[in-house]
Amino acid sequence: MNISKVGVLGAGTMGAGIAQVAAQAGHRVVLVDVNADALDQAEKNFQSIFSRLIEKGKMTKEQMIETSNKISYSSSFDSFSNCGIVIEAIVEKIEIKHAVFSQLEKIVSDDCILASNTSSLSIASIGSVLKHSNRVIGIHFFNPAPLMPLVEIIPAVQTSESTLKYSKALIESWGKVTVLAKDTPGFIVNRVARPFYGEALRIYEEGIADFATIDWAMTAIGGFKMGPFTLMDYIGNDVNYAVTESVFSAFYYDPRFKPSFTQKRHSEAGFYGRKSGRGYYDYAQGVELPKPIEDTELGQQIFDRILVMLINEAFDALFLNVATREDIDLAMTKGVNYPKGLLQWADELGLDNVLSKLEDLFSEYGEDRYRPSPFLKRKVRENHLFNSK
Ligand SMILES: NC(=O)c1ccc[n+]([C@@H]2O[C@H](COP(=O)([O-])OP(=O)(O)OC[C@H]3O[C@@H](n4cnc5c(N)ncnc54)[C@H](O)[C@@H]3O)[C@@H](O)[C@H]2O)c1
DSSP states (O other): OOOOEEEEEOOSHHHHHHHHHHHHTTOEEEEEOSOHHHHHHHHHHHHHHHHHHHHTTSSOHHHHHHHHHHEEEESOGGGGTTOSEEEEOOOSOHHHHHHHHHHHHHHSOTTOEEEEOOSSSOHHHHHTTOSSGGGEEEEEEOSSTTTOOEEEEEEOTTOOHHHHHHHHHHHHHTTOEEEEOOSSTTTTHHHHTHHHHHHHHHHHHTTSOOHHHHHHIIIIITOOSSOHHHHHHHHOHHHHHHHHHHHHHHTTTOGGGOOOHHHHHHHHTTOOBGGGTBSSSBOSTTOOOOOOOOOHHHHHHHHHHHHHHHHHHHHHHHHTTSSOHHHHHHHHHHHSOOSSOHHHHHHHHOHHHHHHHHHHHHHHHOOGGGOOOHHHHHHHHHTSOOOOO
8 A cells, every 4th residue: 555644533432543553554643633632632542552552462662652653643634734545533413524524625635535434424425525526435443443353445426446445455454354335324334233222122112121131132042242232331322322313314214223212211311321320221339230031932032033123134235235245244243243144144044034033023013114125035035045146
């Protein structure tokens, strides 16, 4: 790659993580933020992260000095003037992203790639303010960026082949696994994963089980690393709810993505999760977490219901060419640590079993939320082992 200097805009959770990854891959990095405190905080965090890596034997003192020296800090966009790529990771608001992208273009060279780490906004819209919009691309890291191997690469309709090729090669040279996603709401992971939260919340709302029991079903029976309520408490109910709402409206209010009142109320009450001390669970010192009802039959029903909804979403993403079969499975295992790729899982369960569970739900509730993907129906009808399209 001939990109030597990398610009990162936004020194928050994601921007700092991306800057660290780029510096550790050997690039000079300039981290820019309008807020001087955010820059100070990022610099302090790097020192403690690097010290921990040294303690664990994953970094030498020399490497720490070398990597630290590669990162510079600035509050001025002018510092991006000699960058080969700028990755934006600021607040998730389209008007603000529009303003900074048009400002950026006045400073960077004509061939500088302008990337956004947005989780849910349209890359085409972000690029629409650029004169040379073929340089725009989505490069979506997962939190924490230095640890999560997956990066979704999202070309917009304006993106040139060379922007795509360079971006993909660059991110892979940083040791990341890339998947290619269409510029559609939630890309791969944030679309396909919605039922993990939404169906768990629905099961709770129907009074079928409490938070702890649903979490137990998904971990003990399903093999997921974390149950949905524990995970939402980690992500933050404010953040997770905002993503759900944004995906829902971006899909023209498709009931499959309908947000949940339970999560909305938790978020409104300030029950964000771990960061506020209380979410679905109470994290105050000395408070014991509630115990699940370890009823295997109930647990299996809960797990099956959430899993078939996830599989249905994966099928629909494949049906609408959001990504390839391989990339959809890779995205869920490498981006959110699912124990298996959902399409592989579907094959193992038998597509007719998955379809029949969805049809049962659809007929019981009569809600569009449970409608099986036409692609799943077609595959069952054709009755052959599911292979790539
Ligand atoms: N947090 C996550 O889990 C996650 C995961 C993937 C993608 N994302 C996306 O990454 C982006 C950043 O998210 P985050 O969680 O790191 O946010 P954050 O709030 O931690 O950090 C945002 C930073 O941007 C700075 N900023 C805001 N407006 C600015 C401007 N006009 N110019 C320069 N700096 C500005 C803020 O001072 C802040 O330091 C968002 O688009 C988000 O959707 C977040």
